[in-house]
Amino acid sequence: MITLAEFLLNAKHEYNGHKQTEVSGLSVKKGLKLCKELEEITDNKYSFTMELWTDGSYTIHQMDYWKKGEHILGDTNRMILGVST
Numbered sequence: 001m002i003t004l005a006e007f008l009l010n011a012k013h014e015y016n017g018h019k020q021t022e023v024s025g026l027s028v029k030k031g032l033k034l035c036k037e038l039e040e041i042t043d044n045k046y047s048f049t050m051e052l053w054t055d056g057s058y059t060i061h062q063m064d065y066w067k068k069g070e071h072i073l074g075d076t077n078r079m080i081l082g083v084s085t
């Protein structure tokens with residue numbers, strides 16, 4: 001059985017390199033656990049952070065995925081998941 005973390009890293013639907021997966025109802029606590037699982041899957045090569053909004057929704061980002069100047073829009077961090085309340 002594939003885990004959510006594995007699914008997110010292997011998902012092919014992207015826009016400008018950012019993953020386009022969105023879900024609702026995933027608690028902040030589970031989101032933090034997901035960040036740890038993503039780090040483990042990548043052998044701690046990347047860190048994953050959560051950007052939390054006041055309404056309880058959040059996004060998870062893969063930090064330093066691109067080097068400066070490598071991404072067309074200048075991004076260095078890649079969005080992995082959007083979670084709405």
